[in-house]
Amino acid sequence: QVQLVESGGGVVQPARFLRLSCDTSGFTFRSHAMHWVRQTPGRGLEWLAVISHDENKRYHADSVNGRFTISRDNSKNRLYLQMAGLRPEDSAVYYCVRAPSGLAAVDFWGPGTLVTVTS
């Protein structure tokens, strides 16, 4: 079955860097676009970025553009989110999410990894 497992979250100081990973299994990773979405109690669900199956297309939300970068390694079935210049408002649960086809829409979600940005 489709499995997505995020890792790399934790407590980090403002302005620092963090890289999240998402290990996948149960499907042909290289055939699917992938998203990152985060969730906070105050702002709800917020889409962050998407990357096409072949890495040729990447889109980032304005709120993180220039600070966060989505990438993938199809040889390892792994998705990444590199986060730089972290701010307290980036504290959230970060989810890795599969796109069923194309870039639009989502289907399977990982359990999430918690990032806390605090001094």
Next chain:
Amino acid sequence: IVMTQTPLSLPVTVGQPASISCKSSQSLVHSDGNTYLSWLQQRPGQPPRLLIYEISKEFSEVPDRFSGSGAGTEFTLKISRVETEDVGVYYCMQATQFPITFGQGTRLEIK
């Protein structure tokens, strides 16, 4: 695109129907002819789970008491008979245009 859900809180008696509305600030019809409007369920302590995609298509293993309808800018999720396991927060989501956006969520509770 702004997604607006109503109500934000929905107390329902087990066995009774429930309905959640979602309105988008602009049409969700994509240039490819599809409408990328989905409904997600988030049970307490769990990640969101896809229930319905493209307005009315049921995702795998979703009970048939869940159904979606609508067009253009107005959409509805209906639960024909609420069960205790349906407690949680329901979100509409549009993926017609980037950035993907979500409704605020509707919290369903059992009376």
